Amino acid sequence: MSRVNDPVAAIGASAAAARRPAPFVGAIVATLCVGAIALVPLLGVPYVTSLIFTLLVSFILAQSWDWVGGLAGYVNLGHFAYYGIGAYAFSIALAAGVPAPLCFVMAIAVVSTVAAILSFPLFRLKGDYFAFATLAILPLSELLAFNLVRLTGGADGVVLPPKYVLSQAFYTALAIAACTFALTVVLARSRFGYALKSIRNDEQAAEVVGIRIFPAKLGVMVLSAAAASLAGAVHAWQLSYIDPPTVFGLNVALVPVAMALFGGSGLLWGPMIGVALLFSIQQALLVNMTMLHATVYGLIILMIGRFMPGGLLRSRLVRSLPALRFLSREIHLDRQEPSRSTSTTRLPLPERKPSPSSELLVCRGLTKAFGGNIAVNNVDITIRQGEIVGLVGANGSGKTTLFNCISKVYEPTGELIFDGRNLAGLRRDQVSAVGVGRSFQNPRPFGDLTVAENVAIAATFRPGGPALPDALSEAASYAAFVGLGDRLDQRADSLSLQEKKSLELARALALHPKLLLVDEVASGLTPSEIRRFVEHIRDIREVYGITVIWVEHIFSALAQVVDRLIVLEQGQVIADAPLAEAVKDERVLAAYLGQVASKEGH
Template identity: 60%
Template sequence: MKGLHRLPPLLGLGLVAALLVLPFSGNAYLTTFAFTVLIAYILGQSWDWVAGEMGYVNLGHYAFYGIGAYAFAIVLVGGSPFWLAFVAALGVTAVAARLLAVPLFRLHGDYFAFASLALLPLLEVLAYNLTPITRGADGIVLPVAQVLQPAYLIALAVCVVTFVVTLRIHGARFGYALKSIRNDEQVAETVGVRIAPVKRRVLVLSSLFGAAAGALQAWQMSYIDPATVFGLNVALAPIAMVLFAGSGLRYGPLIGVLLLASMQQWLLVSVKGFQATLYGATLLLIGRFMPGGFLRAKWVRRVPGLAEFGREHHEHATASAMQAPGQAGGELPLPTLQVAGERPLIELQGVRMQFGGNVAVNDVSLSIRAGEIVGLIGPNGSGKTTLFNCISRVYTPTAGRVLFDGQDLADLGRDGIARLGVGRTYQIPRPFSDLTVQENIAIPLMFGANPLSPRDALREARAFVDYAELGPRLYDRADALSVQEKKALEFARALACRPRLLLVDEVASGLTPAEVRRFVEHIRHVRDRYGITVIWVEHIFSALEQVVDRVIALEQGVLIADGPLDAVVRNERVLATYLGAAATAPQASAPPLLIRGVA
């Protein structure tokens, strides 16, 4: 089975060698067909960097092909040499992509997809009407020359570069940023990923290869017009090819382009009148019976040779990680923080969070010193999680200030606050589902204040995995974990942010008494050993009483009590609104006092 891992690379090298010989065979028909396949692969793979890696379906990717084609043709017709026209095509398209990234990435999901699709008819109309530049409906006739062979060889070289870039993306810090955005943008930011620059970079990168494809095809065809470079009838074909085999797979775009392009060519030659119908029906059947692409189909996964082409990202990552030396057990790779002094680490001054007419947090002021463990309690809807979201900048407070070690957080984004030293868990676990346990924990190590390389981050992540007692699940995808394991993963990921302040939201809920005790030991240990300050939202009072220095109680967004646990649970207002008249201060020997509820 180990030898099968080498099958795709060996076949790929053989394919490149065969394609390299083809233009010298004298068969112009096959060379022209292979050239169109190369162009389709460049377009499909570069599209998949945005869609498959980052999760943004850019239906307007072909616009970059058209911009590149027009920029190349205009400069070439103006008398410039090929290389200058080619560089101009890349430059103009990159600038256009950078400008388009600003409005496009203000949108998400279907809105992004349809906004990007709207670029094609818009640019087609502009190309028809900017006659002095584009020559309108007449199109641009390029200098006629026999350029099939050089165009083909350059296209093959660009294809090889495209695949190499894909491999580099998969294992690079940039690639992990894309994958974290695909899974959960908000969580990606709260572990330190600066998502806006990453989005812009990947769109510009994909546009460069789209422009290269447009320039080369314009050169080989010697003619372009608005319909051929911006038309919907050709713009979606490379995307369909990628989806046919499997978006997000290392070999998905390549296999999809090879199979569908060959099928399309056979239908054009062999089937008269119904080729478009058969082509569309094939895509519909794949979408219906093999969602995610045929390489992800169960029968494909059972065939040893084919299964290698359908390996998911985490399977490639696991194979690489198992070959690398690891760091496991022992102490966590965390700095020991200084906790001396009375200066507050976190201070809230009149913080208010309002959603329309609903005030979730109302004029809350409090301060917590470095090294404290503070419990945050309150009934459902009291604003506990909202307060966490104000601190970590998931929400921007309507009024008031949040100070961290004396610094106002108003001018920092979520990623900046993470790098400053704020780590958090979520009430409902939000791991990066299609990444492994090891990768989930490695991502904050890659994007923290002192970022590590992916290799070093993956090695260092193993210590956090062992600390969370998830060692046997190291290489498993996060969506395969139980709820309790996902909570443990989130706690380990928050620690991997190297926090000075740790926000823990309902991690102990649903755990067995033994698991609760182990978690309490973890909370005490990270404070006593590493000096981490902890704010813990929890409803299991027997857990809180073992470790907290004080308790803060909220009611309808208002702070109603702040002090030692014994005093707070005897507070009349806390008794009336949260604990009830029968509640008493918990004793060490008493059974756990559990108040169920979710902020």
């Protein structure tokens, strides 16, 4: 799911990254800002204080929404429900006489539990369905608040003991808001953050490079819910009265979402700018109107959706003004040294001495059917360590489906033994962790991340992989190996098809696989590029001891390097023999090279 597709933006982003000020400057500026806001209550104007307070609460909500929306790419329209439940949990506890700090803890505990439970059904959904189901959480919560009268007071709401807490609430909100922003900075550069960014781009590809996606999604949902619950709790503390429509009402619920999107979802400054601007517009309008307040909210949401779903900071205006360009910068990791290592140096792959006598992969009776179409039919094959096996067959003969079965993109029936281990019941990320790396026939790089980040993700998520900064420098050598050494800082979606295929290969190598599944990488290459690619495949086996299964239509390329040929026809193995024998097999000629070739051969 890529946000900005034009290469100009990508270049602008990397250029801006080079001019990034040192981190301590950022820290000083941040401290000054927090300090300035902290002075507001000293002005002694309660109206201004509560205005800024509301602004802080909005920021916490918008920013924490964007952890799920901007980082992980899930549009959670029910985020406000966590705010509401947090407000209720806090108020009920406080009204019962629990001390305030403990009430905050209780709000977090209740909401985190709710978010964790809801994640199970919700994350089975994607796209519009996820958005819709999360929005439906709001009326359900409101209904519960109305109906569970003994707990929530029903329509009467909860009234807190009368106490003037504006300045305590203000400083609490300021602290939470500062933490929220700090956490955003940390998240965007963390391993966890990169798991989420991979999920945002392509969940299946993320799993194949070894990321456990559900715990990551659950984690970010709980984190975002916890922040929202604190916003709700502190707001309830200041308001000292809540009822169902104020904390679950549909028209207020979507304003934080609209704010984050208005600024620019997924950008560091997006939610903050969006909140500041939209909040000011809203205040100016509401103060001057006696009715139709909800219409104003609705129109703002509608207009942002219609004209600016990508956000203000991604607009041409902001990107063309040098003074503002830093605002539209995407967060990418900076590499330590721009290394230009050539392919002559050894890749940081482990030493492996394949023993050709032992079996690496055994498929027994492997079958995958889609409705009536049996794409892989009772396949029995054995791959020994250190082999390079060519897998050929006409289009639709089941080659890619076989790869998908081995890497668990599909769940096949039959037996799969890899390196002495039964793959039954393993998830995609576990299959990747035991040593199966693959490329996709239609490349699936993480489009809005750089080439270096794409490869670094695979490196850091393999078992015992290095931390991100080291993974990033390791990534450079794989990228150089496949010929992408000078494209490291460019977004993957700006690459050509061939370059994307090379990137897939680099990403698969960074997993340190024992078995590499290569799916049609050579088609579309020039003869000299093919020669180089064949060399790569040979190196991968000879130097690094990795076993390779290679699906390819360009027979001349295969013939240079494979030890053995497996031929599929309509999902069944029709030949499995050393290259020289296989090409003489009449069925192979008929099936793969066509009837004519077979007749001419006679």
